[in-house]
Amino acid sequence: MLAGLPSRLFRATGLRSLRLRLMGVVLASLALPLAGALYFFDQQLDQRLSSAQELARHLTEDGVERQRDLIGEARNLLSVLALVPAVRDAAHGNTDACVATLAPMPRQHRWTTGVWVTDPNGLLICDTTGPGSGMSLREREYFQRALSSKSFVLSEVVIGKRSGKPLILAVQPVLVNGEVERVLGVAIDLAWLTDLVRVTKQDDARILVLDRHGVLIARQPDPEGWVGRSLADFPHIQRMLAEGSGAFEGESADGLNRIWAFRHSTETNTVFAVGMPTGPIVADAQRDLLRGLVLLGIAGLLSVAALWSLLHASVLRWMRVLSQAATRIGAGDVGTVVEARGAPDEIRLVANAFNDMSGRLKRREQELRAAMEEARAGSRAKEDFLATMSHEIRTPMNGVIGFADMLLETPLTAEQRRYASQVREAGRSLLTVINDVLDLSKLEAGKLDLVRVPFRLDDLADRCQAIVRLTAEQKGLEMHTSVSAAARGYVMGDPDRVRQILLNLLGNAVKFTDTGSVRLTVKAMGDEAGARRYTFTVSDTGIGVPEDRQRELFQRFSQLDRGRGGTGLGLAICHRLVELMGGEIGVESRPGVGSTFWFSLPLQPASAPERDDHDGGALNHQPSSRGARILLAEDLAMNRDLVIAMLTRAGHHVDAVSDGAAAVTAVRERAYDLVLMDVQMPVMDGLEATRRIRALPGPLGRIPILALSAGVLAVEVERCRQAGMDDHLAKPLEKSRLLAAIDHWNGEGRRTAVDSGPIRMADPQGD
Numbered sequence: 001m002l003a004g005l006p007s008r009l010f011r012a013t014g015l016r017s018l019r020l021r022l023m024g025v026v027l028a029s030l031a032l033p034l035a036g037a038l039y040f041f042d043q044q045l046d047q048r049l050s051s052a053q054e055l056a057r058h059l060t061e062d063g064v065e066r067q068r069d070l071i072g073e074a075r076n077l078l079s080v081l082a083l084v085p086a087v088r089d090a091a092h093g094n095t096d097a098c099v100a101t102l103a104p105m106p107r108q109h110r111w112t113t114g115v116w117v118t119d120p121n122g123l124l125i126c127d128t129t130g131p132g133s134g135m136s137l138r139e140r141e142y143f144q145r146a147l148s149s150k151s152f153v154l155s156e157v158v159i160g161k162r163s164g165k166p167l168i169l170a171v172q173p174v175l176v177n178g179e180v181e182r183v184l185g186v187a188i189d190l191a192w193l194t195d196l197v198r199v200t201k202q203d204d205a206r207i208l209v210l211d212r213h214g215v216l217i218a219r220q221p222d223p224e225g226w227v228g229r230s231l232a233d234f235p236h237i238q239r240m241l242a243e244g245s246g247a248f249e250g251e252s253a254d255g256l257n258r259i260w261a262f263r264h265s266t267e268t269n270t271v272f273a274v275g276m277p278t279g280p281i282v283a284d285a286q287r288d289l290l291r292g293l294v295l296l297g298i299a300g301l302l303s304v305a306a307l308w309s310l311l312h313a314s315v316l317r318w319m320r321v322l323s324q325a326a327t328r329i330g331a332g333d334v335g336t337v338v339e340a341r342g343a344p345d346e347i348r349l350v351a352n353a354f355n356d357m358s359g360r361l362k363r364r365e366q367e368l369r370a371a372m373e374e375a376r377a378g379s380r381a382k383e384d385f386l387a388t389m390s391h392e393i394r395t396p397m398n399g400v401i402g403f404a405d406m407l408l409e410t411p412l413t414a415e416q417r418r419y420a421s422q423v424r425e426a427g428r429s430l431l432t433v434i435n436d437v438l439d440l441s442k443l444e445a446g447k448l449d450l451v452r453v454p455f456r457l458d459d460l461a462d463r464c465q466a467i468v469r470l471t472a473e474q475k476g477l478e479m480h481t482s483v484s485a486a487a488r489g490y491v492m493g494d495p496d497r498v499r500q501i502l503l504n505l506l507g508n509a510v511k512f513t514d515t516g517s518v519r520l521t522v523k524a525m526g527d528e529a530g531a532r533r534y535t536f537t538v539s540d541t542g543i544g545v546p547e548d549r550q551r552e553l554f555q556r557f558s559q560l561d562r563g564r565g566g567t568g569l570g571l572a573i574c575h576r577l578v579e580l581m582g583g584e585i586g587v588e589s590r591p592g593v594g595s596t597f598w599f600s601l602p603l604q605p606a607s608a609p610e611r612d613d614h615d616g617g618a619l620n621h622q623p624s625s626r627g628a629r630i631l632l633a634e635d636l637a638m639n640r641d642l643v644i645a646m647l648t649r650a651g652h653h654v655d656a657v658s659d660g661a662a663a664v665t666a667v668r669e670r671a672y673d674l675v676l677m678d679v680q681m682p683v684m685d686g687l688e689a690t691r692r693i694r695a696l697p698g699p700l701g702r703i704p705i706l707a708l709s710a711g712v713l714a715v716e717v718e719r720c721r722q723a724g725m726d727d728h729l730a731k732p733l734e735k736s737r738l739l740a741a742i743d744h745w746n747g748e749g750r751r752t753a754v755d756s757g758p759i760r761m762a763d764p765q766g767d
Contacts (some may be wrong), residue, residue, distance in 0.1 A: 015715035019521075040292070045285040049259065051246050052276040056261035057431065059274045060245075063207070064263050070111050070188050071170060071267055073150055077109065078172035083419065088174075090117050090182070092127045098126040113163055113187045120147070120180045132491045137185075146171040147180060156218040157190065157209055157270050159228070166190040166209060166218035166227075168268055190218055204256055204277040209270050213239055218268065224254065225416040236260060242270050249278065298357045315633075343346050401732040402642040449714075450581065454606035455495040457534065458483040464502040468518075472510045478517035486524035487534055491603040497577050498601070502536060504570040505597045509540035516541025516594070525600070535600040544591035553587060574599070627651040628673040628746040633689065634708065635681040641729075643676065643708070646735050660689030667693050667700060673746050674704040677710060678726065694724040704745040714731065 027336070064491070081087050090098035098117060105115045105128055116127035122138030125131070137143045142155035155169035161631040168188040173180045185329040190209065209218035214232030231237040236250040252258045258275035265272055275581045328336040400423065465481045472479050502520070509518045518540045525533040545553065554575040578585040578599045589595035630647060634640045635658045647654050657663050657671070661684040663677065679686040686707065694701050710731040717728050727741055 048281045053259045056259055056274040056276045059245055060261040060263050064265050074170035074188055081184055082174045087304045095126045095131040099130055102128045111189055113189050115186045115572045118183045142171055146173050154267055157268055182304050187737055206275040208273040212269055216592050298353050333681030371726050450494045454490045454492055454609045456490055458488045460495055465520055468506045469511050480519040483522040487522045490606040490608055492606040493603045501574045501577055504574050505538040512543035513540040533600050533602050539596045541594040544593050544595055545589040546591055552766050627653055629653045631672045631675045632656040634678045650739050660686055663689045664692045676708050677705050679709040690723040690725050
């Protein structure tokens, strides 16, 4: 028995040594993944901190830009009020009419808390709360600047005495014969800062507005009540005051570490800053590291089981079971469970770990699916928001642009005509911004669909040049168009998108050229996989672009010269459209010499299309000889008045109702040639009203119905078609398009009103 003891001890110690060796191998094999996990954690933390800094920068830029936009709206409001008789006559004692005009301003313009009018001496004549109270603004610094400059001025950010909110005061002197007759002012509310805080989704995020001395003017949120306190002694505030803009990480006044982004606002002489807390970011990264280490531990257990099979052949059968389960998980069955009854303890431990991993994967898959659905919901919410904003802005723009057009058709003084023209152009500029944002959103979401129809490049080039020719001639510029013989003929493609690119390039060329000429050239190159490559070139003799700025031109919100207007989106959209159509776009330019923008597209030659009696060209035929009897369904009184004025001047007879139910009743009771139907109305919307009219018997159910809608997205136009509408006219309405559409549907279009094919969508940007 004693003789066999060494052998048994050897076997025991050898087995123990083998276990230790295996453990050493496993630990060594885990060292590299552990180091990788720690490195990945460090990279993830840096990336998340960078993302937080980028969000802070974005919110800072958004805050300053939103403040600038509100200042622009304030300038426009004061310019319009200066022309209102009730406000103009307030200086001569008629204060009741002035109060009645100003009282609804805070409700109509949510960004303001009050509007007021004073005489040249600063004595308050009237405001949104009533007639003058004897208060004098003469000693206010901003009032003195307005009197001395005789122009629009802004105050620094102040705290409202009544509201206790941070405000910016915009002041506009009204001049008569070069002298100040009265002064108009509006208070811009900065309460929108709260919206920016919500975007951060961080309880400890802070938004600050500081004056040039470091005094805290606004803070969202402000649980400590620090507004009005000087923070100039804190290092992070000192850095903000010393530098124009930037981003950094540092300790805040409340002791929390934050990532700060800041920017000086020259309009209000303030510093706008956004701070994102770093604590939650680090905590999230640490949780991810812990989860990674847990998964790494599970992998280690699986490795031990694999090595142990070398000592116990009986374990192989169970390892095969585990392998099969892993294969099922790899194939997507993440809920696979390993049944290990009767297996050795070690195998059961591995199986339990495997099942635990499978359960974790199942939960992770569910979390991932939920996250993906949340992301899709966020994308849908963004699209819905853009569609809603487009609708809500187009609706009042319909009145602004429409009544400006109507006003320009009346006898006006030169000054009045200039003001009315500026109102119209401002409305059109805002409409261009809306269309650019919608196009860019659809491009980024991959939801902009191209059409393929035959069209002629030479005709398209001529029409594009004709659109910008008037502006060019007003600047004294020469316009030239050259289309090579090989490029004259029909091609297959999307003419609307090609036209959009050309108009953008031509418009920019005219905008940035003060003397000389603008030239459009179209050439056909060699064949390319069944298609020819066509090159479009727009050359000008304008200001040119420095080489170091040329790469920025095709980026979003990039502007070479803000003084010449624009959104900075046009060239970015052109770049996306050209890429979507399989082409290329570029620029060659020299400062002081001019620029040449070019793009090339692969387009297949096509045959001439058969004439379609129901296409958009039908809108250009001569008006009908008789006035039509028209039913107008529109809930907004302003838009009703505008459409009625347009139609009655054209000789048509109009009955107007304010909801869809009244429209259905009117069609039943009276004979009309056609119906102009708004979509969003109370009681019954335009879509339901159209369905009910189509359900009427006989000719009543076949009356042409034209949609008047601020909804311009393809899905909104499709809803109109499915409801039974024959045509779609986008708001803001153009008088010529409206009258041409009425002439068409009151004439030959009436014979095929309901079954004439796909609904036509009027281009919201015009031709």
